[in-house]
Amino acid sequence: MSSAGLNLAQLEAVNHLGGPCLVLAGAGSGKTRVITHKIARLIQAGLEANRIAAITFTNKAAAEMRERAGHLVGRDARKVLICTFHALGVRLLREDGAALGLKPQFSILDTDDITSLLKDCGSTTDAATARQWQWTISAWKSAGLNGAAALAQARDEAERSTALIMQRYEERLVAYQAVDFDDLIALPLKLLREHDAVRERWQQKMGHVLVDEYQDTNATQYELLKLLVGERARFTAVGDDDQSIYGWRGATLDNLKRLPQDYPQLKVIKLEQNYRSTSAILRAANNVIGPNPKLFPKTLWSELGEGEPVRVVDCDNEEHEAERAVARIQSLRANSAHKEWRDFAILYRANHQARAFEQSLRRAQIPYKVSGGQSFFDKAEIRDLCAWLRLLVNNDDDPAFLRSATTPKRGIGHTTLQQLGGFATQYKLSLFEALFSHSLPSAVSNRAIGALHEFGRQVNELEYRARHTVGHEAARAFLNEWLKDIGYEQHLYDNEDNEKVAAARWTNVMEFCDWVAGRCGGQIEDAAGTSTETERKTLLEVVQTIALISTLSEREQDQNVVTLSTLHASKGLEWPHVVLVGVNEGLLPFKVDDDELPGEVQQQRIQEERRLMYVGITRAQRTLAVSWLKRRKKGRESVPGAASRFIAEMALDKETVKEDPREKLKALRAEFAQRAKAASDTQKAQA
Numbered sequence: 001m002s003s004a005g006l007n008l009a010q011l012e013a014v015n016h017l018g019g020p021c022l023v024l025a026g027a028g029s030g031k032t033r034v035i036t037h038k039i040a041r042l043i044q045a046g047l048e049a050n051r052i053a054a055i056t057f058t059n060k061a062a063a064e065m066r067e068r069a070g071h072l073v074g075r076d077a078r079k080v081l082i083c084t085f086h087a088l089g090v091r092l093l094r095e096d097g098a099a100l101g102l103k104p105q106f107s108i109l110d111t112d113d114i115t116s117l118l119k120d121c122g123s124t125t126d127a128a129t130a131r132q133w134q135w136t137i138s139a140w141k142s143a144g145l146n147g148a149a150a151l152a153q154a155r156d157e158a159e160r161s162t163a164l165i166m167q168r169y170e171e172r173l174v175a176y177q178a179v180d181f182d183d184l185i186a187l188p189l190k191l192l193r194e195h196d197a198v199r200e201r202w203q204q205k206m207g208h209v210l211v212d213e214y215q216d217t218n219a220t221q222y223e224l225l226k227l228l229v230g231e232r233a234r235f236t237a238v239g240d241d242d243q244s245i246y247g248w249r250g251a252t253l254d255n256l257k258r259l260p261q262d263y264p265q266l267k268v269i270k271l272e273q274n275y276r277s278t279s280a281i282l283r284a285a286n287n288v289i290g291p292n293p294k295l296f297p298k299t300l301w302s303e304l305g306e307g308e309p310v311r312v313v314d315c316d317n318e319e320h321e322a323e324r325a326v327a328r329i330q331s332l333r334a335n336s337a338h339k340e341w342r343d344f345a346i347l348y349r350a351n352h353q354a355r356a357f358e359q360s361l362r363r364a365q366i367p368y369k370v371s372g373g374q375s376f377f378d379k380a381e382i383r384d385l386c387a388w389l390r391l392l393v394n395n396d397d398d399p400a401f402l403r404s405a406t407t408p409k410r411g412i413g414h415t416t417l418q419q420l421g422g423f424a425t426q427y428k429l430s431l432f433e434a435l436f437s438h439s440l441p442s443a444v445s446n447r448a449i450g451a452l453h454e455f456g457r458q459v460n461e462l463e464y465r466a467r468h469t470v471g472h473e474a475a476r477a478f479l480n481e482w483l484k485d486i487g488y489e490q491h492l493y494d495n496e497d498n499e500k501v502a503a504a505r506w507t508n509v510m511e512f513c514d515w516v517a518g519r520c521g522g523q524i525e526d527a528a529g530t531s532t533e534t535e536r537k538t539l540l541e542v543v544q545t546i547a548l549i550s551t552l553s554e555r556e557q558d559q560n561v562v563t564l565s566t567l568h569a570s571k572g573l574e575w576p577h578v579v580l581v582g583v584n585e586g587l588l589p590f591k592v593d594d595d596e597l598p599g600e601v602q603q604q605r606i607q608e609e610r611r612l613m614y615v616g617i618t619r620a621q622r623t624l625a626v627s628w629l630k631r632r633k634k635g636r637e638s639v640p641g642a643a644s645r646f647i648a649e650m651a652l653d654k655e656t657v658k659e660d661p662r663e664k665l666k667a668l669r670a671e672f673a674q675r676a677k678a679a680s681d682t683q684k685a686q687a
C-alpha cells in the first residue's frame with residue numbers, strides 16, 4: 001500500500017493501530033477514505049484480513065467499500081468483514097445464536113411479516129394500528145428494553161397494552177425461530193453480555209473494528225461495539241456530528257460524547273480540508289449549519305476554487321420544478337465537463353416527491369434510478385398495468401403475458417400456464433401464439449381453453465382500439481373502460497385487507513392513466529386555464545415508448561443513470577452536479593412548527609432538519625441548485641408555498657448564491673429576518 005492520496009492528519013489516523021481512534025470531521029474531508037486505507041494498512045502491518053471488521057451504514061456503502069478496499073489490497077480484501085451493523089448481527093447469531101436457543105437457520109422477518117404478526121398478537125385487522133405498535137416496539141428495542149421492562153416502565157394504559165402485545169410478539173418470534181430487524185442488534189448484545197466464552201472468543205477474533213458514519217449509531221449499537229472490542233479497544237470510528245440525521249431512529253450524539261469518557265486513551269483526530277466541493281458550495285453548507293450548537297468546532301476549507309454560485313430556482317408547482325430540474329441536467333450535460341448521467345443527482349426530503357421527477361425524466365428519455373425508496377414505476381399496481389400495455393405493443397412478451405393473464409384472476413391457473421408454456425417451448429412459439437393453436441395438449445381443460453381464448457380476444461381487441469385512439473381525452477376514456485373491463489379496481493380491494501392502502505393504489509393507477517393519456521396530445525389546459533394544442537399521437541404509439549423505457553431502466557440499474565434519492569439515503573455519497581428540490585418551509589424543514597410540541601422538542605427537530613440540509617448541500621462537488629415551490633400540493637389541494645428558511649441562510653453572503661432576478665433574494669432575506677425576529681420575540685415573551 002502507498003500513502004499516496006492521504007494528508008498528514010489522515011495518515012495519522014491510518015497509522016494509529018494500537019488503540020482507539022476517533023476521526024471527527026466535516027463532510028467530504030476523507031473520513032471514509034481513512035477507513036479503506038486503514039484496512040490496507042492493518043493488513044500490511046500483519047493483521048489477518050479475517051480479523052478486521054468494517055461497519056458501514058448501508059449495504060450499498062458496504063459494497064462500495066469492498067470495491068475500494070479491493071483496489072488497495074487485492075484479493076485479501078474479500079476476507080475482511082465489511083458490512084452493516086445488522087449484517088454483523090446476523091453473523092454473530094448464525095455462529096453463536098445457539099447459546100440463546102436460536103437455530104442457525106433462523107429467519108429474519110421483513111416489515112410486512114411483522115405487521116401481520118402484530119395484527120395477530122393484538123387481535124386487530126387494522127394494519128395502521130399494527131404499524132403504530134411496530135414503531136413503538138422498535139423504539140423500545142433500540143433503547144434496550146424488552147417486553148417485560150417496557151411493561152414495568154409503562155406510563156399509561158396505551159403503553160401498558162402495547163407492552164403486553166410486545167410480550168406476546170416476543171413469544172411468537174421464539175416459537176417461529178424468527179427475529180426482527182431490531183433483534184439483529186439486541187440479541188447479539190445479549191449474547192455477548194451473558195455468555196462469557198462467546199464474548200471472549202469474539203474479542204480475540206476482532207483484531208480491529210472500523211465504523212463509518214459513527215454519529216448515526218444508537219445506544220445498543222454502541223454497547224455492541226464496546227463488547228466486541230473489549231479492553232484492548234482496537235477500533236477506529238469516523239463521523240461528523242453535523243451529519244447526524246437518524247435521531248428519529250434512536251441514534252444519539254451522546255455516543256460521540258461518551259467515547260472520550262469510556263476510553264481515556266482515545267486518540268481524536270480532526271480533518272479540515274474538504275476534497276469534494278467548491279468553496280461556494282462549502283460556504284453555503286457552513287452558513288446553514290452555523291446556527292446549530294457545536295459539539296466540536298471545526299472549519300472546512302477547500303482548494304477546489306470558488307466555483308459557480310449556488311443557484312436558487314423558484315418554481316410554480318411540482319411539475320414545473322421537475323421540468324426545470326431536468327432542463328438543468330440537460331444543459332449542464334451539454335455544457336460542462338461532466339457528460340455522464342451518473343454525474344447528476346436530484347435529492348429530496350421524502351419518497352413521494354420523486355414522482356414528478358420520474359415522470360419528467362421519462363418524458364425526456366433520461367435513464368434514472370430511485371434509491372432509498374420505491375420508484376413509482378416499480379409499484380405492483382403500475383407494473384401490472386405496464387405488463388398489460390407491453391403485451392399490447394408486443395404480443396410475444398412472455399413475462400408480460402404471464403402477469404396480465406393472471407392479474408386480475410380470470411380462471412387461468414398455474415397448471416394451465418405450465419401446460420401452455422411446455423407446448424409453446426416445444427413448438428418455439430410465444431405464449432400468445434400458442435394460445436390460439438388448435439393442437440393444445442389434451443390435458444388442458446375446456447374451461448381453461450375458454451378462459452385463455454377470452455383473454456387473447458380481449459388483448460386483440462384492446463390492441464386494435466389502442467391503435468385507433470388519438471388525443472388525451474379519448475385515451476383517458478379508453479383507459480377507464482379498459483380498467484373496468486378487466487375489473488382492476490375490484491382486484492385491488494380484493495387483494496388488500498386495508499382499504500386505505502387499496503385506495504392509495506387506485507389513486508396511483510388513476511395518476512398513471514392521466515400521465516399516459518396526457519402523452520397522447522390534443523387540447524391541453526394548464527393550471528392557469530390556458531389551453532394549447534400539442535401533437536396528437538395514438539395510444540399505441542405512446543405505449544410503445546413507455547414500454548421501451550420501462551425495460552430500459554430495468555436493465556440500466558446502478559449503471560450510468562441519474563440518481564433520484566432521499567436526503568437520508570444520500571449520506572456518504574457525492575455527485576458532480578446536485579439539484580436539491582422541494583426546499584420549502586413544511587417540507588425541508590419538515591413540519592417543525594407544531595405548536596403542540598414543547599419548544600425544546602421543536603428546537604431539536606429543527607436542528608436535525610438543518611443537519612439534513614447540510615448533508616444535502618455537501619453531496620455536491622461542482623454545482624448545486626436549490627429549488628422551491630411557490631405553490632405545492634398538500635393532499636389533493638394546491639396551497640401557497642414559502643421558501644425554506646435554509647435558502648435565506650445559505651445566502652447570508654451575496655457571492656454564495658445566485659438567483660434571477662436578484663430582487664427576489666433580497667425579499668427572501670428580508671422575510672426571513674422578519675420571521676427570525678418574530679420567533680425570538682415570542683421566545684422572549686414566553687421567558
Ligand SMILES: Nc1ncnc2c1ncn2[C@@H]1O[C@H](COP(=O)(O)OP(=O)(O)OP(=O)(O)O)[C@@H](O)[C@H]1O
Nearest residue numbers: 005006007026027028029030031032033275276572
Ligand atoms: N487526501 C486526499 N486527497 C485527494 N482526494 C481525497 C483525499 N481524501 C479524500 N479525498 C476524496 O474526497 C472525496 C470525499 O472523501 P470521503 O467520501 O472519504 O469523505 P467523507 O469525510 O467520508 O465524506 P462524508 O462526510 O460525506 O461521508 C472523495 O472523492 C475522496 O476520494
Ligand SMILES: [Mg+2]
Nearest residue numbers: 031032033572
Ligand atoms: Mg463518508
